[in-house]
Amino acid sequence: MAALVCGAVFFPGVYFGLRRRLRQTFTHWTDADLACVSERLMSAVHASLSSAAGLTVALSCKDVMIDNHWLVNNFVLFGAPYMAFDLYAMYLSHFHTERARGGSGSPRGPSLQPIRAFLTRDWLLVLHHLALLLVFMPITLFFRRGLGDFFVGCFLTTEFSSPFVSIGKILIQLRLDDSMLHRINGLMVLLTFFVCRILLFPFMYWKYSRQLGVPLSAVAFHMPLHCNLGNLLILAPQIYWFLLLLRKANRLYLRGRTAPDKARLRTD
Template identity: 70%
Template sequence: MMAALVCGAAVFPGLFFSFRKILKHTRTEWSEADVTVVSERLISAVHGSLATAVGVTVVSSCRDVMTDSHWLVNSFVLFGVPYMVFDIYTMYLSHFHTERSRDGSEAPSGHSLQTVRAFLRKDWMLVLHHMALVFIFTPITLFFRRGLGDFFIGCMFITELSTPFVSIGKILIQLRLDGTKLHKINGLIVLLTFFTCRILVFPFMYWMYGRQFGIPLHQVAFHLPLHCNVGNLVLLAPQIYWFTLLLRKAQRLYLRQRRPQVNKDVTKKD
Protein backbone atom coordinates (compact mmCIF):
# COMPACT_ATOMS: atom_id res chain seq x y z
CA MET A 1 0.00 0.00 0.00
CA MET A 2 2.93 2.32 0.57
CA ALA A 3 3.61 2.16 -3.15
CA ALA A 4 0.31 3.96 -3.78
CA LEU A 5 1.26 6.70 -1.29
CA VAL A 6 4.69 7.19 -2.89
CA CYS A 7 3.13 7.16 -6.35
CA GLY A 8 0.69 9.90 -5.37
CA ALA A 9 3.50 11.95 -3.83
CA ALA A 10 5.35 11.79 -7.16
CA VAL A 11 2.46 12.13 -9.62
CA PHE A 12 0.63 15.23 -8.41
CA PRO A 13 3.60 17.55 -7.71
CA GLY A 14 5.18 16.26 -10.93
CA LEU A 15 2.04 17.10 -12.93
CA PHE A 16 1.70 20.54 -11.32
CA PHE A 17 5.25 21.67 -12.03
CA SER A 18 5.10 20.13 -15.53
CA PHE A 19 1.90 22.01 -16.31
CA ARG A 20 3.46 25.24 -15.05
CA LYS A 21 6.54 24.77 -17.22
CA ILE A 22 4.52 23.94 -20.33
CA LEU A 23 2.14 26.86 -19.84
CA LYS A 24 4.98 29.32 -19.30
CA HIS A 25 6.43 28.31 -22.67
CA THR A 26 3.15 28.10 -24.59
CA ARG A 27 1.31 31.03 -22.97
CA THR A 28 4.02 33.66 -22.75
CA GLU A 29 1.42 36.43 -22.38
CA TRP A 30 0.08 34.91 -19.16
CA SER A 31 1.07 36.19 -15.75
CA GLU A 32 2.43 33.95 -13.00
CA ALA A 33 -1.04 34.02 -11.46
CA ASP A 34 -2.65 32.75 -14.69
CA VAL A 35 -0.14 29.93 -15.02
CA THR A 36 -0.46 28.88 -11.39
CA VAL A 37 -4.26 28.96 -11.32
CA VAL A 38 -4.63 26.92 -14.51
CA SER A 39 -1.98 24.40 -13.35
CA GLU A 40 -3.82 23.99 -10.06
CA ARG A 41 -7.14 23.44 -11.83
CA LEU A 42 -5.60 20.91 -14.22
CA ILE A 43 -4.29 18.64 -11.46
CA SER A 44 -7.63 19.04 -9.68
CA ALA A 45 -9.35 17.85 -12.85
CA VAL A 46 -6.96 14.90 -13.14
CA HIS A 47 -7.60 13.82 -9.55
CA GLY A 48 -11.36 14.27 -9.91
CA SER A 49 -11.43 12.19 -13.10
CA LEU A 50 -9.37 9.39 -11.52
CA ALA A 51 -11.51 9.39 -8.37
CA THR A 52 -14.71 9.16 -10.43
CA ALA A 53 -13.34 6.29 -12.53
CA VAL A 54 -12.29 4.41 -9.38
CA GLY A 55 -15.66 5.09 -7.73
CA VAL A 56 -17.64 3.79 -10.70
CA THR A 57 -15.43 0.68 -10.83
CA VAL A 58 -15.91 -0.04 -7.12
CA VAL A 59 -19.66 0.66 -7.01
CA SER A 60 -20.39 -1.43 -10.10
CA SER A 61 -18.42 -4.38 -8.71
CA CYS A 62 -20.04 -4.49 -5.24
CA ARG A 63 -23.22 -6.57 -5.11
CA ASP A 64 -23.36 -6.57 -1.32
CA VAL A 65 -23.14 -2.96 -0.14
CA MET A 66 -21.66 -3.96 3.22
CA THR A 67 -19.31 -6.90 2.73
CA ASP A 68 -18.07 -6.81 -0.88
CA SER A 69 -14.60 -5.31 -1.19
CA HIS A 70 -12.35 -3.99 -3.94
CA TRP A 71 -8.58 -3.52 -3.82
CA LEU A 72 -8.84 -0.09 -5.44
CA VAL A 73 -10.47 1.48 -2.38
CA ASN A 74 -7.52 1.46 0.04
CA SER A 75 -5.01 1.96 -2.76
CA PHE A 76 -6.71 5.05 -4.13
CA VAL A 77 -7.25 6.53 -0.66
CA LEU A 78 -3.50 6.35 -0.07
CA PHE A 79 -2.79 7.59 -3.59
CA GLY A 80 -5.03 10.61 -2.93
CA VAL A 81 -3.52 11.66 0.41
CA PRO A 82 -0.53 13.46 -1.18
CA TYR A 83 -2.93 15.21 -3.54
CA MET A 84 -5.04 16.58 -0.67
CA VAL A 85 -1.95 17.92 1.11
CA PHE A 86 -0.32 19.26 -2.05
CA ASP A 87 -3.56 20.85 -3.25
CA ILE A 88 -3.62 23.06 -0.16
CA TYR A 89 -0.18 24.29 -1.20
CA THR A 90 -1.27 24.92 -4.81
CA MET A 91 -4.40 26.75 -3.64
CA TYR A 92 -2.20 28.97 -1.50
CA LEU A 93 0.13 29.64 -4.44
CA SER A 94 -2.85 30.56 -6.63
CA HIS A 95 -4.16 32.90 -3.95
CA PHE A 96 -0.72 34.45 -3.40
CA HIS A 97 0.04 35.14 -7.07
CA THR A 98 -3.49 36.32 -7.81
CA GLU A 99 -3.37 38.86 -4.98
CA ARG A 100 0.08 40.09 -6.05
CA SER A 101 -1.13 40.39 -9.63
CA ARG A 102 -4.01 42.59 -8.46
CA ASP A 103 -1.52 44.72 -6.55
CA GLY A 104 0.52 45.13 -9.73
CA SER A 105 3.51 43.16 -8.43
CA GLU A 106 4.94 40.03 -10.05
CA ALA A 107 7.90 39.64 -7.71
CA PRO A 108 8.36 36.05 -6.48
CA SER A 109 9.07 37.11 -2.88
CA GLY A 110 6.57 38.24 -0.30
CA HIS A 111 5.40 35.08 1.43
CA SER A 112 4.59 35.77 5.05
CA LEU A 113 2.30 34.78 7.90
CA GLN A 114 0.00 37.57 6.76
CA THR A 115 -0.41 36.07 3.28
CA VAL A 116 -1.02 32.62 4.80
CA ARG A 117 -3.65 34.05 7.16
CA ALA A 118 -5.35 35.87 4.28
CA PHE A 119 -5.48 32.61 2.32
CA LEU A 120 -6.89 30.68 5.28
CA ARG A 121 -9.55 33.34 5.88
CA LYS A 122 -10.61 33.19 2.24
CA ASP A 123 -10.54 29.41 1.68
CA TRP A 124 -10.89 28.06 5.22
CA MET A 125 -13.71 25.68 4.31
CA LEU A 126 -11.79 24.06 1.45
CA VAL A 127 -8.69 23.72 3.63
CA LEU A 128 -10.80 22.21 6.43
CA HIS A 129 -12.40 19.85 3.93
CA HIS A 130 -8.99 18.66 2.70
CA MET A 131 -7.60 18.25 6.22
CA ALA A 132 -10.69 16.32 7.33
CA LEU A 133 -10.22 13.93 4.40
CA VAL A 134 -6.60 13.35 5.36
CA PHE A 135 -6.92 13.08 9.15
CA ILE A 136 -10.46 11.67 9.55
CA PHE A 137 -11.66 10.01 6.33
CA THR A 138 -8.34 8.28 5.59
CA PRO A 139 -7.84 6.61 9.02
CA ILE A 140 -11.49 5.52 9.11
CA THR A 141 -11.22 4.01 5.63
CA LEU A 142 -7.94 2.21 6.24
CA PHE A 143 -8.16 1.09 9.88
CA PHE A 144 -11.53 1.48 11.61
CA ARG A 145 -14.21 0.17 9.26
CA ARG A 146 -12.94 -3.47 9.37
CA GLY A 147 -13.06 -3.85 5.59
CA LEU A 148 -16.78 -3.11 5.38
CA GLY A 149 -18.60 -0.66 3.12
CA ASP A 150 -16.37 -0.42 0.05
CA PHE A 151 -19.56 0.37 -1.90
CA PHE A 152 -20.11 3.53 0.13
CA ILE A 153 -16.47 4.61 -0.17
CA GLY A 154 -16.87 4.18 -3.93
CA CYS A 155 -19.90 6.48 -3.81
CA MET A 156 -17.75 9.06 -2.02
CA PHE A 157 -15.22 8.85 -4.85
CA ILE A 158 -17.99 9.50 -7.40
CA THR A 159 -18.76 12.82 -5.70
CA GLU A 160 -15.65 14.11 -7.49
CA LEU A 161 -17.41 13.92 -10.88
CA SER A 162 -18.23 17.63 -10.77
CA THR A 163 -14.62 18.66 -10.02
CA PRO A 164 -13.26 18.43 -13.60
CA PHE A 165 -16.13 20.60 -14.87
CA VAL A 166 -15.58 23.16 -12.11
CA SER A 167 -11.93 23.25 -13.17
CA ILE A 168 -12.84 23.59 -16.84
CA GLY A 169 -15.07 26.54 -15.98
CA LYS A 170 -12.24 28.35 -14.21
CA ILE A 171 -9.85 27.58 -17.06
CA LEU A 172 -12.34 28.97 -19.60
CA ILE A 173 -12.53 32.17 -17.55
CA GLN A 174 -8.73 32.31 -17.56
CA LEU A 175 -8.83 31.95 -21.36
CA ARG A 176 -11.35 34.84 -21.57
CA LEU A 177 -14.04 32.45 -22.84
CA ASP A 178 -16.51 33.06 -20.03
CA GLY A 179 -19.05 34.64 -22.39
CA THR A 180 -19.20 31.68 -24.79
CA LYS A 181 -21.79 28.94 -25.18
CA LEU A 182 -19.16 26.43 -24.11
CA HIS A 183 -18.87 28.16 -20.74
CA LYS A 184 -22.67 28.22 -20.33
CA ILE A 185 -22.99 24.52 -21.19
CA ASN A 186 -20.16 23.67 -18.82
CA GLY A 187 -21.89 25.68 -16.09
CA LEU A 188 -25.08 23.66 -16.52
CA ILE A 189 -23.06 20.44 -16.35
CA VAL A 190 -21.43 21.67 -13.12
CA LEU A 191 -24.82 22.28 -11.50
CA LEU A 192 -26.21 18.94 -12.69
CA THR A 193 -23.21 16.81 -11.68
CA PHE A 194 -22.77 18.62 -8.37
CA PHE A 195 -26.41 18.17 -7.38
CA THR A 196 -26.53 14.56 -8.56
CA CYS A 197 -23.19 13.29 -7.29
CA ARG A 198 -22.64 15.41 -4.18
CA ILE A 199 -26.17 15.74 -2.81
CA LEU A 200 -28.44 13.05 -4.27
CA VAL A 201 -25.71 10.46 -3.69
CA PHE A 202 -26.56 10.47 0.04
CA PRO A 203 -30.23 9.41 -0.31
CA PHE A 204 -29.02 6.99 -3.01
CA MET A 205 -26.71 5.27 -0.51
CA TYR A 206 -29.53 5.06 2.04
CA TRP A 207 -31.83 3.64 -0.64
CA MET A 208 -29.29 0.99 -1.68
CA TYR A 209 -28.79 -0.05 1.94
CA GLY A 210 -32.54 -0.24 2.47
CA ARG A 211 -33.08 -2.21 -0.73
CA GLN A 212 -30.58 -4.85 0.33
CA PHE A 213 -32.06 -5.30 3.81
CA GLY A 214 -35.72 -4.73 2.92
CA ILE A 215 -36.06 -1.39 4.72
CA PRO A 216 -38.13 1.50 3.30
CA LEU A 217 -36.05 4.55 2.48
CA HIS A 218 -37.69 6.76 5.11
CA GLN A 219 -36.81 4.23 7.84
CA VAL A 220 -33.19 3.50 6.90
CA ALA A 221 -31.75 6.27 9.10
CA PHE A 222 -33.41 4.69 12.16
CA HIS A 223 -31.69 1.36 11.45
CA LEU A 224 -28.20 2.88 11.25
CA PRO A 225 -25.89 3.76 14.15
CA LEU A 226 -26.03 7.41 15.21
CA HIS A 227 -22.42 8.07 14.20
CA CYS A 228 -23.20 6.99 10.61
CA ASN A 229 -26.05 9.49 10.30
CA VAL A 230 -24.03 12.25 11.95
CA GLY A 231 -21.07 11.55 9.67
CA ASN A 232 -23.27 11.75 6.58
CA LEU A 233 -24.78 15.05 7.77
CA VAL A 234 -21.30 16.47 8.35
CA LEU A 235 -20.32 15.48 4.81
CA LEU A 236 -23.58 16.69 3.26
CA ALA A 237 -23.72 20.12 4.93
CA PRO A 238 -20.76 21.72 3.06
CA GLN A 239 -22.00 20.23 -0.22
CA ILE A 240 -25.33 22.01 0.20
CA TYR A 241 -23.50 25.23 1.09
CA TRP A 242 -21.25 25.02 -1.98
CA PHE A 243 -24.24 24.19 -4.18
CA THR A 244 -26.05 27.34 -3.01
CA LEU A 245 -22.91 29.34 -3.88
CA LEU A 246 -22.91 27.80 -7.36
CA LEU A 247 -26.58 28.68 -7.82
CA ARG A 248 -25.95 32.29 -6.75
CA LYS A 249 -22.99 32.55 -9.12
CA ALA A 250 -25.07 31.12 -11.98
CA GLN A 251 -27.82 33.63 -11.22
CA ARG A 252 -25.37 36.54 -11.23
CA LEU A 253 -23.91 35.45 -14.57
CA TYR A 254 -27.37 35.04 -16.06
CA LEU A 255 -28.46 38.49 -14.94
CA ARG A 256 -25.19 40.05 -16.12
CA GLN A 257 -25.53 38.52 -19.59
CA ARG A 258 -29.22 39.34 -19.80
CA ARG A 259 -28.76 43.04 -18.95
CA PRO A 260 -27.10 44.00 -22.29
CA GLN A 261 -29.89 42.23 -24.18
CA VAL A 262 -32.54 44.13 -22.23
CA ASN A 263 -30.72 47.40 -22.95
CA LYS A 264 -30.63 46.56 -26.66
CA ASP A 265 -34.37 45.85 -26.69
CA VAL A 266 -35.09 49.14 -24.92
CA THR A 267 -32.89 51.01 -27.43
CA LYS A 268 -34.72 49.43 -30.36
CA LYS A 269 -38.11 50.50 -28.95
CA ASP A 270 -36.87 54.05 -28.51
Protein backbone atom coordinates in the same frame (compact mmCIF):
# COMPACT_ATOMS: atom_id res chain seq x y z
CA MET B 1 2.55 2.12 0.64
CA ALA B 2 3.55 1.97 -3.03
CA ALA B 3 0.30 3.75 -3.92
CA LEU B 4 1.18 6.58 -1.49
CA VAL B 5 4.62 7.02 -3.07
CA CYS B 6 3.12 6.96 -6.57
CA GLY B 7 0.67 9.70 -5.61
CA ALA B 8 3.44 11.79 -4.04
CA VAL B 9 5.35 11.64 -7.34
CA PHE B 10 2.42 11.80 -9.77
CA PHE B 11 0.47 14.88 -8.64
CA PRO B 12 3.41 17.29 -8.16
CA GLY B 13 4.72 15.97 -11.49
CA VAL B 14 1.42 16.75 -13.18
CA TYR B 15 1.31 20.24 -11.64
CA PHE B 16 4.84 21.31 -12.47
CA GLY B 17 4.73 19.59 -15.86
CA LEU B 18 1.55 21.44 -16.81
CA ARG B 19 2.93 24.71 -15.49
CA ARG B 20 6.06 24.35 -17.60
CA ARG B 21 4.06 23.47 -20.71
CA LEU B 22 1.67 26.37 -20.19
CA ARG B 23 4.57 28.78 -19.72
CA GLN B 24 6.01 27.65 -23.06
CA THR B 25 2.64 27.85 -24.84
CA PHE B 26 1.16 31.03 -23.33
CA THR B 27 4.22 33.23 -23.07
CA HIS B 28 2.17 36.32 -22.16
CA TRP B 29 0.62 34.69 -19.07
CA THR B 30 1.58 35.91 -15.63
CA ASP B 31 2.70 33.69 -12.75
CA ALA B 32 -0.82 34.04 -11.36
CA ASP B 33 -2.35 32.74 -14.62
CA LEU B 34 0.05 29.80 -14.71
CA ALA B 35 -0.49 28.89 -11.06
CA CYS B 36 -4.30 29.10 -11.26
CA VAL B 37 -4.71 27.09 -14.46
CA SER B 38 -2.13 24.47 -13.46
CA GLU B 39 -3.86 23.93 -10.12
CA ARG B 40 -7.29 23.62 -11.75
CA LEU B 41 -6.02 21.16 -14.37
CA MET B 42 -4.34 19.04 -11.70
CA SER B 43 -7.60 19.09 -9.73
CA ALA B 44 -9.48 17.93 -12.84
CA VAL B 45 -7.03 15.05 -13.31
CA HIS B 46 -7.47 13.90 -9.71
CA ALA B 47 -11.24 14.26 -9.87
CA SER B 48 -11.45 12.21 -13.07
CA LEU B 49 -9.34 9.42 -11.58
CA SER B 50 -11.35 9.50 -8.34
CA SER B 51 -14.67 9.32 -10.19
CA ALA B 52 -13.48 6.44 -12.37
CA ALA B 53 -12.21 4.52 -9.33
CA GLY B 54 -15.37 5.20 -7.33
CA LEU B 55 -17.68 4.14 -10.15
CA THR B 56 -15.67 0.94 -10.67
CA VAL B 57 -15.94 0.07 -6.98
CA ALA B 58 -19.63 0.95 -6.63
CA LEU B 59 -20.62 -1.11 -9.68
CA SER B 60 -18.51 -4.07 -8.56
CA CYS B 61 -19.96 -4.37 -5.03
CA LYS B 62 -23.21 -6.32 -5.00
CA ASP B 63 -23.37 -6.50 -1.21
CA VAL B 64 -23.06 -2.92 0.01
CA MET B 65 -21.56 -3.96 3.35
CA ILE B 66 -19.20 -6.90 2.92
CA ASP B 67 -18.01 -6.86 -0.71
CA ASN B 68 -14.42 -5.68 -1.09
CA HIS B 69 -12.48 -4.11 -3.94
CA TRP B 70 -8.72 -3.65 -4.13
CA LEU B 71 -9.07 -0.13 -5.54
CA VAL B 72 -10.53 1.36 -2.37
CA ASN B 73 -7.54 1.47 -0.02
CA ASN B 74 -5.07 1.84 -2.87
CA PHE B 75 -6.78 4.87 -4.36
CA VAL B 76 -7.25 6.51 -0.96
CA LEU B 77 -3.50 6.18 -0.40
CA PHE B 78 -2.77 7.35 -3.94
CA GLY B 79 -4.99 10.42 -3.54
CA ALA B 80 -3.75 11.46 -0.10
CA PRO B 81 -0.65 13.30 -1.43
CA TYR B 82 -2.91 15.20 -3.81
CA MET B 83 -4.92 16.62 -0.91
CA ALA B 84 -1.75 17.83 0.78
CA PHE B 85 -0.11 19.16 -2.38
CA ASP B 86 -3.30 20.85 -3.59
CA LEU B 87 -3.30 23.00 -0.45
CA TYR B 88 0.17 24.19 -1.45
CA ALA B 89 -0.93 24.71 -5.08
CA MET B 90 -4.00 26.71 -3.99
CA TYR B 91 -1.81 28.87 -1.77
CA LEU B 92 0.58 29.52 -4.67
CA SER B 93 -2.36 30.57 -6.82
CA HIS B 94 -3.57 32.92 -4.08
CA PHE B 95 -0.07 34.30 -3.47
CA HIS B 96 0.66 35.12 -7.12
CA THR B 97 -2.82 36.55 -7.68
CA GLU B 98 -2.53 38.89 -4.69
CA ARG B 99 1.01 39.90 -5.66
CA ALA B 100 -0.20 40.76 -9.19
CA ARG B 101 -2.89 42.96 -7.62
CA GLY B 102 -0.40 44.50 -5.22
CA GLY B 103 -2.27 42.99 -2.26
CA SER B 104 -1.35 40.78 0.68
CA GLY B 105 0.68 38.47 -1.53
CA SER B 106 3.28 41.17 -2.26
CA PRO B 107 6.66 40.19 -0.80
CA ARG B 108 7.62 42.74 1.86
CA GLY B 109 9.92 40.69 3.97
CA PRO B 110 9.03 37.67 6.12
CA SER B 111 5.31 37.76 6.90
CA LEU B 112 2.46 35.41 7.69
CA GLN B 113 -0.07 37.82 6.16
CA PRO B 114 -0.36 35.95 2.80
CA ILE B 115 -1.03 32.69 4.64
CA ARG B 116 -3.60 34.29 6.93
CA ALA B 117 -5.34 35.91 3.96
CA PHE B 118 -5.42 32.57 2.13
CA LEU B 119 -6.84 30.72 5.14
CA THR B 120 -9.43 33.44 5.68
CA ARG B 121 -10.63 33.46 2.08
CA ASP B 122 -10.58 29.70 1.40
CA TRP B 123 -11.11 28.32 4.89
CA LEU B 124 -13.90 25.96 3.80
CA LEU B 125 -11.80 24.38 1.05
CA VAL B 126 -8.85 24.07 3.43
CA LEU B 127 -11.10 22.44 6.02
CA HIS B 128 -12.45 20.09 3.33
CA HIS B 129 -8.93 18.96 2.36
CA LEU B 130 -7.82 18.54 5.97
CA ALA B 131 -10.96 16.56 6.85
CA LEU B 132 -10.31 14.17 3.97
CA LEU B 133 -6.69 13.73 5.08
CA LEU B 134 -7.19 13.55 8.84
CA VAL B 135 -10.66 11.98 9.12
CA PHE B 136 -11.80 10.26 5.92
CA MET B 137 -8.46 8.57 5.17
CA PRO B 138 -7.87 7.06 8.66
CA ILE B 139 -11.48 5.85 8.85
CA THR B 140 -11.23 4.24 5.42
CA LEU B 141 -7.87 2.58 6.02
CA PHE B 142 -8.01 1.57 9.70
CA PHE B 143 -11.45 1.72 11.32
CA ARG B 144 -13.88 0.17 8.82
CA ARG B 145 -12.77 -3.42 9.45
CA GLY B 146 -13.05 -4.08 5.71
CA LEU B 147 -16.72 -3.11 5.54
CA GLY B 148 -18.53 -0.68 3.27
CA ASP B 149 -16.31 -0.52 0.18
CA PHE B 150 -19.47 0.31 -1.81
CA PHE B 151 -20.04 3.47 0.24
CA VAL B 152 -16.39 4.54 -0.09
CA GLY B 153 -16.73 4.09 -3.85
CA CYS B 154 -19.82 6.29 -3.81
CA PHE B 155 -17.97 9.00 -1.90
CA LEU B 156 -15.13 8.88 -4.45
CA THR B 157 -17.63 9.63 -7.23
CA THR B 158 -18.52 12.94 -5.57
CA GLU B 159 -15.52 14.37 -7.42
CA PHE B 160 -17.33 13.93 -10.76
CA SER B 161 -18.43 17.58 -10.73
CA SER B 162 -14.93 18.93 -10.01
CA PRO B 163 -13.59 18.83 -13.61
CA PHE B 164 -16.49 21.03 -14.72
CA VAL B 165 -15.81 23.42 -11.83
CA SER B 166 -12.16 23.56 -12.91
CA ILE B 167 -13.10 24.13 -16.56
CA GLY B 168 -15.35 27.01 -15.50
CA LYS B 169 -12.53 28.71 -13.60
CA ILE B 170 -10.13 28.19 -16.51
CA LEU B 171 -12.65 29.74 -18.92
CA ILE B 172 -12.90 32.75 -16.61
CA GLN B 173 -9.10 32.91 -16.56
CA LEU B 174 -9.16 32.92 -20.38
CA ARG B 175 -11.78 35.72 -20.27
CA LEU B 176 -14.42 33.48 -21.83
CA ASP B 177 -16.92 33.92 -19.00
CA ASP B 178 -19.45 35.49 -21.40
CA SER B 179 -19.24 32.63 -23.90
CA MET B 180 -21.86 29.98 -24.60
CA LEU B 181 -19.29 27.34 -23.63
CA HIS B 182 -19.09 28.83 -20.14
CA ARG B 183 -22.89 28.79 -19.79
CA ILE B 184 -23.13 25.16 -20.92
CA ASN B 185 -20.32 24.21 -18.55
CA GLY B 186 -22.16 26.02 -15.75
CA LEU B 187 -25.23 23.86 -16.36
CA MET B 188 -23.03 20.74 -16.23
CA VAL B 189 -21.59 21.94 -12.92
CA LEU B 190 -25.08 22.29 -11.42
CA LEU B 191 -26.29 18.95 -12.79
CA THR B 192 -23.27 16.86 -11.79
CA PHE B 193 -22.94 18.56 -8.40
CA PHE B 194 -26.60 17.98 -7.55
CA VAL B 195 -26.55 14.34 -8.68
CA CYS B 196 -23.15 13.28 -7.33
CA ARG B 197 -22.97 15.33 -4.13
CA ILE B 198 -26.57 15.65 -2.96
CA LEU B 199 -28.72 12.94 -4.56
CA LEU B 200 -25.90 10.52 -3.80
CA PHE B 201 -26.93 10.39 -0.13
CA PRO B 202 -30.56 9.28 -0.63
CA PHE B 203 -29.23 6.83 -3.25
CA MET B 204 -26.86 5.23 -0.71
CA TYR B 205 -29.65 5.02 1.86
CA TRP B 206 -31.90 3.44 -0.78
CA LYS B 207 -29.28 0.82 -1.64
CA TYR B 208 -28.86 0.05 2.05
CA SER B 209 -32.65 -0.23 2.48
CA ARG B 210 -32.76 -2.85 -0.28
CA GLN B 211 -29.92 -4.71 1.41
CA LEU B 212 -31.80 -4.76 4.72
CA GLY B 213 -35.23 -5.23 3.21
CA VAL B 214 -36.71 -2.27 5.07
CA PRO B 215 -38.49 0.90 3.81
CA LEU B 216 -36.27 3.82 2.85
CA SER B 217 -37.87 5.95 5.57
CA ALA B 218 -36.68 3.48 8.21
CA VAL B 219 -33.06 3.11 7.09
CA ALA B 220 -31.70 5.86 9.33
CA PHE B 221 -33.07 4.05 12.40
CA HIS B 222 -31.20 0.87 11.40
CA MET B 223 -27.86 2.66 11.05
CA PRO B 224 -25.45 3.58 13.86
CA LEU B 225 -25.83 7.16 15.07
CA HIS B 226 -22.26 8.07 14.13
CA CYS B 227 -22.91 7.02 10.50
CA ASN B 228 -25.94 9.28 10.24
CA LEU B 229 -24.07 12.17 11.86
CA GLY B 230 -21.09 11.62 9.57
CA ASN B 231 -23.30 11.70 6.49
CA LEU B 232 -24.97 14.87 7.76
CA LEU B 233 -21.62 16.56 8.33
CA ILE B 234 -20.55 15.68 4.79
CA LEU B 235 -23.88 16.66 3.21
CA ALA B 236 -24.18 20.06 4.92
CA PRO B 237 -21.27 21.79 3.11
CA GLN B 238 -22.38 20.22 -0.17
CA ILE B 239 -25.77 21.92 0.17
CA TYR B 240 -24.04 25.19 1.07
CA TRP B 241 -21.77 24.99 -1.99
CA PHE B 242 -24.73 24.09 -4.21
CA LEU B 243 -26.62 27.16 -3.04
CA LEU B 244 -23.56 29.28 -3.86
CA LEU B 245 -23.44 27.70 -7.33
CA LEU B 246 -27.13 28.46 -7.85
CA ARG B 247 -26.56 32.08 -6.83
CA LYS B 248 -23.64 32.36 -9.23
CA ALA B 249 -25.66 30.73 -12.04
CA ASN B 250 -28.48 33.18 -11.42
CA ARG B 251 -26.09 36.13 -11.74
CA LEU B 252 -24.71 34.66 -14.96
CA TYR B 253 -28.24 34.20 -16.34
CA LEU B 254 -29.24 37.76 -15.44
CA ARG B 255 -26.08 39.12 -17.00
CA GLY B 256 -26.82 37.14 -20.16
CA ARG B 257 -30.35 38.58 -20.24
CA THR B 258 -29.22 42.20 -19.79
CA ALA B 259 -26.48 42.06 -22.43
CA PRO B 260 -28.91 41.76 -25.42
CA ASP B 261 -31.07 44.52 -23.91
CA LYS B 262 -28.07 46.86 -23.72
CA ALA B 263 -27.09 45.98 -27.27
CA ARG B 264 -30.64 46.68 -28.47
CA LEU B 265 -30.64 50.08 -26.75
CA ARG B 266 -27.40 51.02 -28.48
CA THR B 267 -28.86 50.18 -31.90
CA ASP B 268 -32.20 51.95 -31.36
